[in-house]
Amino acid sequence: MSIAELTSLIHDARNIVAFTGAGVSTESGIPDFRSPGGVWTRYDPRDFTFDRYLESAEVRQNSWKMREDFLAHMPQPNRTHHALALLESRGKLNGVITQNIDDLHQDAGSRNxxxxxxxxxxxxxxGTAPRNGVPAGCGFIERHEWVFEQISAGNLDPICPTCGGFVKTATISFGQAMPSGPMLEASQLVEECDLLLAIGSSLEVFPAAQLPLDAKAAGAVVVIINRDPTDMDPFVDLVLNGEAGEILSRAVH
Ligand SMILES: [Zn+2]
Known part of the structure; x- marks a missing residue:
């Protein structure tokens, strides 16, 4: 295990793809949603399933409140976000696949x-009646500010101005289907890369757990950078345990 090894793998690679999980955001001060102090200690996750959201105006109002809390404390990108943006600007990195919903990769300058x-x-x-956790909207999309303007104008349960359907934050709720478009793009990126960096993810749940294996099967070198060991460690080429920001800022400069 050495950072020099990572530096040399990055140097030799022509098409790097990064996969990032919650561990990347925690270094920016965003607590894991389930950890002490996390959002779920103040809100009950059972209230925020996709189905409950459709059923209850109260759940919808609570989730706007939670979202406002979250957005009021927007943190800044950290060394991991900056290192990945730098690799992309040098033409080394083809894209970042992320489980995080916080926009920090884009804030750091990542494009793909x-x-x-x-x-x-x-x-x-x-939409008005999505089935089986699959959104059935009309395509209406707005920035969050739109909802908060509606709410402060007294419209506590805003609906889609185009079709009258429900509106919801563009995050994937418990019980909501993963979007097929981004999943397809992600697996294409992984198949084409020659170096996959899996960063800050415990790689425990689908599809995260599958990505390093898919990359290996497609012939890429796979590196896991995480605070703790993962079940995928035996299957990859290099494992670095520690703070991702520290490791990447030393390997990419
Ligand atoms: Zn609509």
């Missing part, structure tokens, strides 16, 4: 960011 769990920037129409 695939958000498999959605994002907190936008709200979208999910």
């Amino acid at each position: 960011v695939i958000e498999i769990h959605g994002n907190v920037r936008d709200v979208t129409c999910i």
